[in-house]
Amino acid sequence: MSDIYDLPFAPLALVDDVKGSSFFGGPCRILGFNKTTDTVWYIECPRNRRQKEHSNKMRSYVKKPQKKSLKLLSSLFEGSNRTAIVLRVKEEIVSDTDLLAQMKNPKDRARVEAYIEHRDKRYDIISPLLRIDGNGRIRTFAEMISDESLPERIRIRAAETGCATSQVYALLHRFWAGGSRRNALMPGYPRCGNPGKSKPQNNALGRHSRLYKAGLTPVKGYPLDRCKGADAEEDEESDKQKLAWGYRLVCHEIPPHDAYLVTMASHWATHEVRPDGSVYAKLFPIHLRPTYAQFERWGKKLNKNKSVAQIYMGDKKWEEQNVARGGSVQDMTSSVGQLGVFDGTSNDNYLSSIESRLKKLPPMTRSVLKENRSTVIFGWFLGWESPSPATGLETILVGASSKVPIAARVGITIEEDQIPALLCRNYLVDNGELKAEKPTEAEVQFGIDIEYTPTYSGARKGNIESDHHTVQLQLDHRLSGTTFGKQRERGKDHPAVHALFNFREYLRELILWIIDYNNEEVIELAPVEMLLKNPEITPTRLNIFKWLRAHGQTAEVPYTIESLRAFMFPEVEAVVRKNGVYLVALVNGRKRLIPKMRFSSPELLASGLLSAVKSSGKSIPTNLRMAETNMTEAWLPTQTGMLHLKNASPDSSLKHIPLIDWIQFLEKHELSNDLKRGEKEQAAAERVVNRLSTIDHAREEQNAEIKALSRPPTKKSYSANLTRNMKEEMEFLRRQDQQSKQSSSPPSDAETNDTTKGESDLPEHSNAASEAMDAFNQEEFSA
Structure with missing residues (x-):
């Protein structure tokens, strides 16, 4: 055997016939030479089947090695009339590490890992046949083909592995055809082709459409670049390239299907110019244009395999899922209070209203504030407001406030140090939520620093990002009304159907979960000095925080909670009236005072504002600073400073209701009154009509009395003798009451005579007045 011969290539090179020649019959790999025996060994590379013309289907096997005359092969490369060419002398070897590094998508990486595992299993079958000298060296093809015991050893190896003898031969042939490399045993390796090359489509790929199966369309589907050859994707006008251009339109404003429709209207449609100058695009029938699946597949493939999710997230955010940057968030701090990490997300639960369990509410925004050194959670925000500077500042305020009254409002009794209160020197937040004028003013006033992470760089605060998943798994997904962090599947109940917990519950x-979280052991965060000198202290997050603070390892900012609270609360519209400050809000789309939301304090009375309102008779519009989920207190900014106000409502239960729930109750109450308005107006109308009827009847009687007199009374006579008339009227009513009481029992003769005598003694006009009053009373009572 000779490794080198008078040829422009060495063993393992790829050769092929030139056009018009058929010496090899297609691409082949040179396995070895033997100048003495005038022999060249070669093996066919995987190629298309010959049974069908223009077939793009590969054979599932590789034929055994073949041999021909070495002199004849040499003559093919001599002179100008060469009948064979060298396709490739040396092929690049790609390592498994490099191959996996090219896979940015976790699904693609998992698929390649499965291919590698399958390749290794195949290689293990033939490995003992390739190495027999014990030194690990792989034998050359020349050594193996001259081994007379190889067929018997193949049969023995097949029996050991439980494979068919033909399968062992097939693996050896595939290994040799692939250049004696392990990757030649990769699944689908013969179909890989050159980089960027795809198989031509003479027929539509994939399953047939329902319309074709029903006989409603003449063809199975639209084949991309039919009759254009395998290199069609290199043509700028190819179907696949057009789909790739359309795929680039996908963004937040243009969803994928909209981009598909625009592409179809641009390239697979007839265009007509209307009289007004607009262009009307009439799409081709569906069997004469690409489908959405083809658009999605080739658009992604020819645009660096970017999925729609990757386009939406952007390259930087997408890489965070797959790139490990090393280090830890803990590397940024050495003492407590040095850095507070802040982040917010949506909780995975629908809730019910405090007013009614049947009224369902959407998930809330939940922001969490975490001390970076000890990882203690010491602040939070919970509400339906969208993330904003106001909610961010309220989270910092809760972190600096005592949690005892907050926990007491929901029925939990805790100590001051169970959830610590502190104001950190620095706060690490997302790029945008606290980027506003007010947080910047807080930095100057209180001596804190707010650091914003770059856009799509959540890894900078990865510990709190992972805590979101922890609280969702340990809390949200265990409560009724949870979404489990997924969209509702078709046919399943909406999570709101099962929602039971209200805001306070x-x-x-959440508070109970935070307490448990702070009491988890994290020995890796505990200082070595604490572990050695105080082994009796359990290394929980809370104990680590307490120990570091007690030993002076703290960088927290000194503050007064009153000034911090007054500054950081959001502004709520209000108005100053003579008896206090009332909240103003939209109720059913109309701005109005919120009843029972009145705030007052001795400091407000001493300020003179209420007296000024009473003397002028005009209310003073203003703004209160307060938490909309805590109606117990508020602050009124004045020229002399912040005035602390308390809820003056005598109803203690109202103080613990969030403003949104109270407004929803008022809206419902107003709607209920609107429904009852017809009944109320009906009753009021009856009263008015009866009153006017009484007036008309009385006026008729008065006119009749005046007409019966010889002379009409003067105006002065109506106001004369008012005192005497009053006494007579009182006496008349008293006698009438006595008569009504005595009517239940027969009166005695003496009483009858006295009554008759008394009535006869009255003057004539007095008897007429008595009769008029008696008639009036009867009508009034009957009405």
Whole structure:
């Protein structure tokens, strides 16, 4: 055997016939030479089947090695009339590490890992046949073909592995045809082709459409670049390239299907110019244009395999899922209070209203504030407001406030140090949520620093990002009404159907979870000095925080909670009236005072604002600073400073209701009153009509009395003798009451005579007045 001969190539090179020649019959790999025996060994590379013309289907096997005359082969490469060419002398070897590094998508990486595992299993079958000298060296083809015991050893190896003898031969042939490389045993390796090359489509790929099966369309589907050859994708006008251009339109404003329709209207449609100058695109029938699946497949393939999710997220955010940057968030701090990490997300639970369990509410925004050194959670925000500077500042405020009253409002009794209160020196937040004028003013006023992570760089605060998943798994997904972080599947109940917890009940569960979280052991975060000198202290997050603070390893900012609270609360519209400050909000689309939301304090009375409103008779519009989920207190900014106000409502239960729930109750109450308005107006109308009827009847009687007199009374006579008339009227009513009481029992003769005598003694006009009053009373009572 000779490794080198008078040829422009060495063993393992790829050769092929030139056009018009058929010496090899297609691409082949040179396995070895033997100048003494005038022999050249070669093996056919995987190629298309010959049974069908223009077939693009590969054979599932590789034929055994063949041999021909070495002199004849040499003559093919001599002179100008060469009948064979060298396709490739040396092929690049790609390592498994490099191959996996090219896979950016986790699914693609998992698929390649499965291919590698399958390749290794195949290689293990033939490995003992390739190495027999014990030194690990792989024998050349020349050594193996001269081994007379090879057929017997193949049969023995087949029996050992439980494979068919033909399968062992097939693996050896595939190994040799692939250049004696392990990757030649990769599944689908013969079909890989050259980089960027795809198989031509003479027929539509994939399953047949329902319309074709029903006989409603004449063809199975639209084959891309039919009759254009395998290199059609290199043509700028190819179907696949057109789909790739259309795929590049996908963005947040243009969803994938909209981009598909625009592509179809541009390239697979007839265009007509209308009289007004607009262009009307009439799409081709569906069997004469690409499908959405073809658009999605080739658009992704010819655009660096970017999926729609990757386009939406952007390259930087997408790489964060697959790139490990090393290091830890803990590397940024050495003492407590040095850095607070802040992030927010949506909780995975639908809730019910405090007013009614039948009224369902959407998931809330939940923001969490975490001390970076000890990883203690010491602040949070929970509400339906969208993330904003106001919610971010309220989270920082809760972190700096005592949690005892907050926990007490939901029925939890805790100590001051169970959830610590502190103001950190620095806060690491997302790029945008706290980027506003007010947080910047807080930095200057309180001496804190707010650091914004770059866009799509959540890995900078990866510990709190992972905590979102922890609280969702340990809390949200265990409560009723959870979404489990997934979209509702078709046919399943909406999560709101099963929602039971209200705001206060969910807040209670969240606080209990935070307490448990802070009491978890994290020995890797505990200082070595604490572990050695105080082994009796359990290395929980909370104990680590307490120990570091007690030993002076703290960088927290000193502050007064009153000034911090007054500054950081959001502004709520209000108005100053003579008896206090009322909240103003939209109720059923109309701005109005919120009843029972009145705030006052001795400091407000001493300020003179209420007296000024009473003397002027005009209310003063203003703004209160307060948490909309805590109606117990508020702050009124004045020229002399912030005035602390308390809820003056005598109803203690109202103080613990979030403003949104109270407004929803008022809206429902107003709608209920609107429904009852017809009944109320009906009753009021009856009263008015009866009143006017009484007036008309009384006026008729008065006119009749005036007409019966010889002379009409003067205006002065109506106001004369008012005192005497009053006494007579009182006496008349008293006698009438006595008569009504005595009517239940027969009166005695003496009483009858006295009554008759008394009535006869009255003057004539008095008897007429008595009769008029008696008639009036009867009508009034009957009405």
